[in-house]
Amino acid sequence: MLLYIHIPFCDSKCFYCAFNSYTSLHSLRDDYMEALKIQLKDELKKNAKKIETIFIGGGTPSTIKASKYKEVMEIVQPYLIDDSEITIEANPNSASKEWLQEIFEIGINRISFGVQSFDDKKLKFLGRNHNKSQAIAAINHAKEVGFENVNCDIIYDTQLDNKELLQNDLSIIKNLPVNHISAYSLIIEEGTKFFEKKNVQFENEELARFLFEQFSKLGFSQYEISNFAKGENARSKHNLGYWQYKEYLGIGSGAVGCLNNERLYTQNDVHKYIENPLKYVEIEKLNNEDILVEKVLLGFRSVVGVDVGLFNQDAKSKIDLLIDAKKLIFENNRVYAADFMLADELSLYLDI
Ligand SMILES: C[S@@+](CC[C@H](N)C(=O)[O-])C[C@H]1O[C@@H](n2cnc3c(N)ncnc32)[C@H](O)[C@@H]1O
Ligand code: SF4
Known part of the structure; x- marks a missing residue:
């Protein structure tokens, strides 16, 4: 079984992002982590299965103190298999070297940075609150404190993209201690700033293929549409688990779990989640046809x-x-x- 934990806090909202994350609820962080632990304990007890991988995603997990994750790890420890992969997402502006050090010391062994680009103009265009040098520093710090598995999220297919810009990003990645890249084509989501704007997206399959070829030249081979790893050992076991249709727990506000052919949806509203973390707003039963479609799409x-x-x-x-x-x-x-x-x-x- 896999475990996904959602952290719904962000320091700013990027113009493309429709994930369940909020910039004005930081005062709820401690209460939120207490509620999250209640749901986690309850689900682990109910399902009593071994956990193979953990993914702490968001939102921005680096908005939460490392000591809070220590408490979470203590709860999960008895269920964890040996050699489990434990990933945390981090934003370059909030992942300080001290935070990275503490996170590594509590047993988190993979880090995923939301870099998106190393081009300051493109970062501004995307509404990111970090710049190129902060991204480079955060990745180097991760390596310095001991992380061997470092992912970098990239977004392409924006109006600013061209071969030169992407090539420049790649020449920076080439010299960084990164062994995994998740490269996402920009999706225009309803409710985001980009949804209101024109001329944001640049759907260009040729440019995407160019990018993938360059990844391959740098030794990153594609193992899923958006995921590239330097060798098989660098592939994300958590990602592979989703595509193999393994069961997963979804913990936290807005998280989704999938167990016993049911998809379970928690409350998106952080206040309501804190009041009752054990409530599922929807339980979707998956029939054989749903499961087949999913297995074929994820598999291909x-x-x-x-x-x-x-x-x-x-x-x-x-x-x-x-x-x-x-x-x-x-x-x-x-x-x-x-x-x-x-x-x-x-x-x-x-x-x-
Ligand atoms: C939910 S975010 C969390 C990571 C972290 N908060 C960050 O952004 O630095 C995970 C990744 O999804 C990707 N993403 C989010 N919204 C997207 C969109 N509309 N189109 C393409 N990629 C998107 C970004 O690359 C982002 O880093
Ligand atoms: S992309 Fe990441 S940092 Fe930006 S709003 Fe979404 S979750 Fe927050």
């Missing part, structure tokens, strides 16, 4: 692939055609997309 987007036994006869005949056309690769009774970017088209063609 990543190195996980799809078990051929899941398909009906009609889809199996089409799969044979796709293998002949080299769009799918067949290995050990599983099929893999030859190009993860075509995952949606493949699923559509198979009529899943």
Whole structure:
């Protein structure tokens, strides 16, 4: 089982972001962490399964003192497998060297920085509150305090992007202690500043392919549409777990869990969550068709692939055609997309 923990606080709201995060609720942080521990203890007791990976995401987890995570880790410890992967997200402006040191000392062994770009103009355009030198310093500090697994989130497909800008970002990454990149194409979400604005997005498949080629030249190989790792050991086990359709607990306001073929939604409202952290606002039952669609989509987007036994006869005949056309690769009774970017088209063609 995987564990996701959500921290809904941010120091500022980026122009593209629709995640459940708030800039004016910092005074609730201590109460929030107490509520979160109540839900965590309850779920761990109810499910009593071993935890393979933890992902502390947000919002901005680096807005919370390291000592609070120590308390969380003490609760999870009895359930953790040996060699568990424990990731925390951090923003370059709030992840001080002291915070990184403390976080590392309590056993968190992977860090994911929301860098987005190393271009100060693009960072401003995205509404980020850090600059290039803060991002470089934060990544170097992480390495200095002992982190071997460092991810860098990048956003592309904005109007400011061109080969030169991306190449420049890459030449900086090349010299940094980063072994994983998550590169997201900009999505315009309702309710964000960008939703109101024109000329923000620049959907350019050629530029995306250029970026992916450059990642590959630097030794980062693609193992999912948006994820690139320097060697198999650098792949995120937590990410892979989602794509393998493993069960996960979702702890915190706005977190989603998925267990026993049910998706559980907690309360987005932080005040209400603190009042009653055990309440789920929705429990969505997943039927066999929902599960199949999910397994096919997640599998084709990543190195996980799809078990051929899941398909009906009609889809199996089409799969044979796709293998002949080299769009799918067949290995050990599983099929893999030859190009993860075509995952949606493949699923559509198979009529899943
Ligand atoms: C939820 S954020 C949390 C990380 C951290 N708060 C940060 O931004 O520094 C995780 C990542 O999702 C990506 N992201 C969020 N909204 C997005 C959007 N609308 N389009 C593309 N990527 C997005 C960003 O790259 C971000 O770093
Ligand atoms: S991208 Fe990260 S820092 Fe920016 S608002 Fe979203 S969660 Fe907060």
